[in-house]
Amino acid sequence: MKDTMRAFVAVERGRYELREVPVPQVGDDDILIQVKAAAICGSDVHVYDGHMDPLCGYPVIMGHENAGVIVAKGRNVPERWQVGDRVTSENTIDTCGTCYACITGDYVACESRRGMGIGADGCLAEYVLIPGKILRQVPDVIFHIPDNVSFEEAPLMEPAANGYKAVFQEGRLMAGETAVVSGAGALGLYSAHMAALGGAAHVVLLVRKSTDPAKLEMARKMGVTDVIYSDDPDAALAKVAGLTGGFGADLFVETTGVPAVLQLGMRALHVKGRAVRIAINDAPYGFGLDDITLRSIELIGHMGYNTISWRNTINLARAGKLDLTSIVTHTVSLDECAHGFNMMVSREAGKVIVKIAD
Ligand SMILES: [Zn+2]
Ligand SMILES: [Zn+2]
Structure with a gap:
């Protein structure tokens, strides 16, 4: 050598x-x-x-x-x-x-x-x-x-395993639930894909209106069923309400690091909904956290993955079910x-x- x-x-x-x-x-x-x-x-x-x-x-x-x-x-x-x-x-x-x-x-x-x-x-x-x-x-x-x-x-197993942990191990998604995922980068799209594989009734992608249409096309291929826009929050919330019989979403996975996006995603959840934050951005958050108390929202920190995330992600790939x-x-x-x-x-x-x- x-x-x-x-x-x-x-x-x-x-x-x-x-x-x-x-x-x-x-x-x-x-x-x-x-x-x-x-x-x-x-x-x-x-x-x-x-x-x-x-x-x-x-x-x-x-x-x-x-x-x-x-x-x-x-x-x-x-x-x-x-x-x-x-x-x-x-x-x-x-x-x-x-x-x-x-x-x-x-x-x-x-x-x-x-x-x-x-x-x-x-x-x-x-x-x-x-x-x-x-x-x-x-x-x-x-x-x-x-x-x-x-x-x-195979190198894409790494971001996919992150999505696995966020959606299933931390977000505890059940089939039939509605998941909102923010961001059309790798972590957002793999999280959305995992939610689709896990049987979410609706996989809703939360992005800016300026998002490249090619990324939205990828997102649909990977299982996203609906797209909502952070620059039109009222319409975004109305859409989630419509999809969920007025209840709100069960799970929100935040991958953008934009404070207003975390706030909007938490508002899209029903009482006791789960929000998993993957994003890294240390900017101060300009809003209060009473939503977490008064609406019993669970805000869950995410850092990477563990052996279970990897084993199960590889199992999905081996079975030909994973779009890497x-x-x-x-x-x-x-x-x-x-x-x-x-x-x-x-x-x-x-x-x-x-x-x-x-
Ligand atoms: Zn990585
Ligand atoms: Zn240690």
């Missing part, structure tokens, strides 16, 4: 380059993955556009949604992982292993967690290392890719990574796949 590899590196705020860096050393407990394909996530874009600095500082290899093949393993790595296995990683590189989040299986919410591309080197590179410590703490930190899922599709690729608009090479990021920043692209090796 080579000693060096190409990697897309955030060098400092606003400066990125394709660099030749050393291939990570494989210790006795580690797994080395040759990355075949990766996907660019909205959270990678937060680093790229300078809104967020990597927690581990610069320089850092970017990217966390990945798929590839195991090319080396240390002698202590369990038998279930073999050289040649096709795998996707859920991208956690390190956790403390002892906090409340870790011991209850929600290690993604561990406050000491380091994830690929933000707290540690990521997967927009020819190789990525899965350290032995995390394999011991979270045995399902990597997963075998089902035979019917390609390397270009409708949201993909562009595929680029590792050399064209910056172009891929720029298309995400300008919103010209929906989801961008980076094909790294054949």
Whole structure:
């Protein structure tokens, strides 16, 4: 194997380059993955556009949604992982292993967690290392890719697993309920798709009127039944009331981070409805929270996924029930990574796949 590899590196705020860096050393407990394909996530874009600095500082290899093949393993790595296995990683590189989040299986919410591309080197590179410590703490930190899922599709399991956890594990959707999902990005569309797979009677997408019609087309393909607009709140609420016999929606999944959208979504819920907030945006919220008290609305924080989210999402993919690729608009090479990021920043692209090796 080579000693060096190409990697897309955030060098400092606003400066990125394709660099030749050393291939990570494989210790006795580690797994080395040759990355075949990766996907660019909205959270990678937060680093790229300078809104967020990597927690581990610069320089850092970017990217966390990945798929590839195991090319080396240390002698202590369990038998279930073999050289040649096709795998996707859920991208956690390190956790403390002892906090409340870790011991209850929600290690993604561990406050000491380091994830690929933000707290540690990521997967927009020819190789990525899965350290032995995390394999011991979270045995399902990597997963075998089902035979019917390609390397270009598998990195999308990561945002899809986020949607799974929001809709089913946190949002507790039941068949026949009505779900409202805000935002037409990857998390919004996969959440809407999960709600449709879960038997929601209506899957309502809440977006701005200016949303690209192509995204609305994708949304319908993925199971959205109705579209409402945040710039026309009265009509939006009337539509939800009409769909639900005047009751209001059961579940709201918020992926935009816009305060007025959270407020509108909560108002679309019936008394005791559930609102799950996936979005990241630390802007102050300019409204009171009496709705939560007086209407017993449950506002649930969402951070990532857990092993159950991943296993069930992979089961859906293996059964051919999951539409992973409708949201993909562009595929680029590792050399064209910056172009891929720029298309995400300008919103010209929906989801961008980076094909790294054949
Ligand atoms: Zn992601
Ligand atoms: Zn922890």
